[in-house]
Amino acid sequence: MMKKKYLQGTIKRHPDGFGFFIPDQKDHPDVYIPKHSMKGVMTMDKVMVEVEPEKGSDRFRGEVLRVTARSTKSVLGILSAFNEQNGIIRDDSNGWGEDLKVKWSDAKDAKPGQMVEVQITSYPDEDGFRGKVIEVIKNHMDPISDIKRVIVSQQLPHEWPKSVLDEASKFQHELSPAEVEIELKRRKDLRSKNLITIDGKTAKDFDDAVLVEMNETGFLCYVAIADVSHYVRVNSEIDKEAYVRGTSVYFPNYVIPMLPEVLSNGLCSLNPHIPRLCLVAEMQFDFEGEKKSHQFYEAIMESKARVTYGEAQEVVEGLESPFPANVKETISKCADLAKVLMAKRFKEGSLDLEIPETELEIDSTGTPVDVVRSERLFAHRLIEELMLAANVAVAEYFNKREIPAIFRIHEPPFEDALDILQQYMINFGGRTELKGGMLQKKLSKALDEFHGKPAGNLINLLTLRSMKQAKYSPHNVGHFGLAFDNYTHFTSPIRRYPDLIVHRLLKNLVLKNSPYRLMSLEDLETAGTMLSACEQRSAKSERQIKAIKKARFMEKFIGQEFDGMISGVTKFGVFILLREYDVDGLIRIGDLAKEPLEYDEDNLRLVARRSGLSYTIGDSLKIKVTETNPELGQINFELALAQKEKNAVIENQPRDHSRQSSSSVKSKDGRKFSSDDKKKDFSKGKSKFRPGKKSSSKKGKKGSNGSQFKKKPSSKNTPKRR
16 A cells, blocks of 8 residues: 655645645646645645545545645735724635634724735734735725736736846846947847837837748748847846746736836837847748748847738738838738748648637726727738747757757647537537547638638637647647647747746857756746746736626626627526627526526536427527626626517427427427437546636637627737737
């Protein structure tokens, strides 16, 4: 029998009181922690655990020996009265283990019912769970407070330590002529090259510039990236803070940058007509898009223009443009290469998911004035293709040199998630079998079947939900979604710390007498785990603020009716995606029918067994907005009167049981289903694939359902680059 062992790792608290321990030791399974051992432990704390195997099982259970590090330093909540001496903040998230008390003398004159940010002064296993108010959010339902609430609830680092500000103050906003002359002695001079930046209209940090020239071989492509590593030295105060942040976080009209502004918007931003230091990936492609060679080097450049996606699109389409001929030529040549690379990539199996991206229009008070689906222009794809090419070139270089490096990996989906996706596609009339052969090409073929059809956008979304999350790792297993054997992130060191690591590793290889050092495999593993978590925290924060703003936006529509489509089915109801706005909400199961509904897990629908009424993903419904909760980011719908009357007809119809078994049901559009249809065991994938749960993507593309959604060209600050 295996002996007890002692492991360090991270704990997650379940609402019922028990916990799950995630060991730092990557090859060890998660460990169940019983409720009695969770006293004083908060979710995401670092702990030391005594672990042993459970009898007669392959599972492990453990006892928490001690908390080694606290992850939560402050909390956000509604202050309530407890007694004459103390107020209290309830553990509504079930992540603390007990409620937090605040002495009224430490409450900063906060009143019961107000939202407060509280710094923890003692933890549950010390002198009681206590804290002191550090900020009173006087009107927490004010739209202007939304971002503050998300920052605190997600524990986002957002204030610069004094040591970082002191270090940043030593930088100048521009390179001096003397500095330019010094750098030219060891860098290539690209100042005469027609490099340009192409970004969103509201972008302030420009970390990549591009140029394509034609020669006898084909396309000579330059991707010049801001040389952040020149300024952010390893273990400097700015570097340590950037590592903790991991990534910039983009909210509507507000950004939490990874680097101080003097770098992100200044020295490291490739602003037009100003000398800037850069790290260049120079790649030679033939006319079919096959890369023949690549080289990497430090350079100094001057961007010839700051171009927006919309302006680049006008040049691509041959419309009138105010830019000089050299800039227009650069855009056109970049577009020519991008088209060749894109066709080659899709031919080799790269997935082309058409996932429209939500864009929020927010006024100066934080109030949303519109929620739209941004349109995916070819100009977005143009930049994306050149960034992909540079990322692949760097990853291939690392792989060939056989050094420990950090890669952007994306593992294939779980088989049970594919089974569920296959069932969805069959229900929508898909004919492509996903199993057998190269899976990416099978998926691409299946998606092509739905291109331009009403269900196309939904199928793309369901396909995305079936995928695993991409992450950072030194173990290069390739990128499934892009169908690349080698892939990393090189192109955005201003806003992503993994790219900064990549720059330092690359400089170690390409510079003579390089001051940059390689990293150990262990350090890269730690960084991969940490930075993947930072990325997920950022994505969760961006989803949360979108949900809050959407709920605010829909407040003015309470009582109004909209057309929508079922985008998710769960045991407790259905989620409806509106056609007019990129907003979804819940209709609870009790509001869907007069008779009981059952969750048909095999066919992923809700069914009324007596009448045959059913609700399936893709069904169209008329709904009425009944309730919004901006604090939680939730929207509730109910069936519109006309829809209720239509359903009543189905529910009141007598059924011919002699010709139709009680296990066979009919949907609202007349389709017939049977519970005897082919069944699959999807239970293992339930935690990985949740049909009723919305997902998000950085990759926004034009919706495939035509004009039924309101769209606008994207001008979002967040770059849409993989």
